[in-house]
Amino acid sequence: MRGVSLICVFALTLAWTEVCLAQSSAFVSQDLAIERAIALGKSGQFEDGLKQLRPFLLTPTKEDAKACYVAGFLLKERFKKGSLGGDRSEAIRWLRKAVELDGLHPAVASWRNSAEKALDYLGDTYFNDVVLAVRTFEPGQEALIFELFEAHEEVATFLDPNLDAIEERTEIHKNLAIAYRQWFEVTGDHDHFEGIVDQYKQALALSPMDMTAAYNLAVNIYNRGVAQITAMDENTTLPEILSINESSRALFERALPWFEKADMHQPNRPETLRGLMIVHHALFHSEQEEAYRLQLEKALMR
Amino acid sequence: MDKRGIRRATAWLCLPIFAILAWAFQAGVQDPKLDTTDTQLVLKSLMLGQFVKANQWPATDVSETFDVAVYDKPALVDALASKFAGGAIGSLPLRVVSVDNVAEMEAPRLLYTEATGPELDNLLKAVKGMATMVVTAFQPSMKEGVLINFFISDDGLKYEINPEEADKRGILLGNIIMSCAASR
Numbered sequence: 001m002r003g004v005s006l007i008c009v010f011a012l013t014l015a016w017t018e019v020c021l022a023q024s025s026a027f028v029s030q031d032l033a034i035e036r037a038i039a040l041g042k043s044g045q046f047e048d049g050l051k052q053l054r055p056f057l058l059t060p061t062k063e064d065a066k067a068c069y070v071a072g073f074l075l076k077e078r079f080k081k082g083s084l085g086g087d088r089s090e091a092i093r094w095l096r097k098a099v100e101l102d103g104l105h106p107a108v109a110s111w112r113n114s115a116e117k118a119l120d121y122l123g124d125t126y127f128n129d130v131v132l133a134v135r136t137f138e139p140g141q142e143a144l145i146f147e148l149f150e151a152h153e154e155v156a157t158f159l160d161p162n163l164d165a166i167e168e169r170t171e172i173h174k175n176l177a178i179a180y181r182q183w184f185e186v187t188g189d190h191d192h193f194e195g196i197v198d199q200y201k202q203a204l205a206l207s208p209m210d211m212t213a214a215y216n217l218a219v220n221i222y223n224r225g226v227a228q229i230t231a232m233d234e235n236t237t238l239p240e241i242l243s244i245n246e247s248s249r250a251l252f253e254r255a256l257p258w259f260e261k262a263d264m265h266q267p268n269r270p271e272t273l274r275g276l277m278i279v280h281h282a283l284f285h286s287e288q289e290e291a292y293r294l295q296l297e298k299a300l301m302r
Numbered sequence: 303m304d305k306r307g308i309r310r311a312t313a314w315l316c317l318p319i320f321a322i323l324a325w326a327f328q329a330g331v332q333d334p335k336l337d338t339t340d341t342q343l344v345l346k347s348l349m350l351g352q353f354v355k356a357n358q359w360p361a362t363d364v365s366e367t368f369d370v371a372v373y374d375k376p377a378l379v380d381a382l383a384s385k386f387a388g389g390a391i392g393s394l395p396l397r398v399v400s401v402d403n404v405a406e407m408e409a410p411r412l413l414y415t416e417a418t419g420p421e422l423d424n425l426l427k428a429v430k431g432m433a434t435m436v437v438t439a440f441q442p443s444m445k446e447g448v449l450i451n452f453f454i455s456d457d458g459l460k461y462e463i464n465p466e467e468a469d470k471r472g473i474l475l476g477n478i479i480m481s482c483a484a485s486r
Contacts, residue, residue: 178333219336226337229344234385238352238482242460245345249458275336282341284454 046078062104069098095119123155137179173203211265218258225251252282268299347381356476368394371401371410404428460484
């Protein structure tokens with residue numbers, strides 16, 4: 001009986017030792033694979049480096065966090081070298097996975113900071129793409145621009161869950177409104193004008209207290225009314241003058257509440273008071289024009 | 303590369319990024335500039351120009367020019383002159399004149415004024431019985447002697463006419479002027 005027990009204990013010990021050895025050899029082989037992947041990456045052989053890591057990326061656990069990090073890093077480096085855009089999203093996917101898995105360990109890994117920096121860099125490249133896309137904007141590309149922005153926002157909020165991207169999003173709408181204005185100035189297309197209005201309204205929906213969005217919206221609408229009037233000349237017939245008079249007045253009336261909103265958000269701002277005075281003048285509201293003229297005088301004296 | 307060199311290289315690399323970011327937030331400023339054109343002046347000048355072009359005045363041997371007089375509104379004189387001066391009405395060259403003294407006023411074909419009360423009465427007296435189209439603005443009602451009066455409606459600037467006054471002064475109102483006139 002005692003002999004049997006001893007045999008059992010021996011067998012169990014043997015089995016445990018084998019498990020431990022197997023595990024340790026797995027770690028050794030993972031470490032080796034990671035080292036090889038890093039070396040290959042340094043020499044620009046990114047695909048070969050990624051091949052070394054693939055067995056650890058199938059169903060990664062917390063023990064594979066570093067492999068995920070190195071895979072993400074290699075993909076990021078390949079993206080930097082000018083590869084296709086797919087590497088960027090894949091790089092982000094693996095770097096995020098690495099940071100998430102590392103979070104399951106009690107201690108923070110030595111590479112964690114580098115992973116976060118890499119994520120930050122990749123997120124910024126999306127933002128740079130947003131800026132370039134707005135710069136070369138063509139009407140109808142809004143969805144694409146916001147897709148890029150959302151990719152940036154996703155990374156940024158992953159790194160800082162308390163981050164509020166509303167301000168950045170508002171600025172994009174305001175920049176798109178400017179882009180639409182530039183288009184409108186060239187084409188005179190009504191849809192492009194409505195694009196200006198729509199983008200500023202979206203900016204205001206996000207940031208209702210944004211004074212510049214309200215003021216710029218008012219100015220754009222008002223200026224369109226003025227442009228209709230100044231486009232007339234001595235050859236414009238009386239019925240045309242009366243018709244343009246009506247349409248420009250409708251624009252002045254449309255601009256007025258946005259000037260008032262801008263004034264509400266930042267009272268006594270001279271530019272806004274001047275806008276209010278001028279729009280009331282255009283509407284032949286002589287009493288209000290005079291009231292804002294006095295307010296403007298006071299504001300300028302301060 | 304020493305540390306200073308690295309720092310300088312980093313700064314140069316960062317410059318385009320700062321430029322892009324600065325651009326990204328340009329929407330924070332005013333865009334575009336408010337157009338400060340005086341729309342009232344433009345509208346009035348265009349309508350007055352049409353009043354001049356679309357009616358018929360009795361022939362005269364006295365005048366060598368077709369005078370449009372504007373009382374006490376030098377800015378409107380400029381607006382009118384920039385659009386219509388140099389043109390001709392029939393065989394007479396059109397001239398836009400600024401008037402601030404009624405006594406010095408030569409009988410114009412069209413007189414525009416925003417004067418009210420006794421000031422307006424004096425002006426009307428000065429051109430009484432002449433072939434002068436008197437155009438006023440924002441009078442509560444058509445005053446005797448006035449042929450056209452601007453008023454504001456919900457749709458903007460409109461004008462009302464007094465055809466009897468036109469008859470009295472020998473001015474034949476054009477169809478367009480008649481058909482576009484409004485009433486309060």
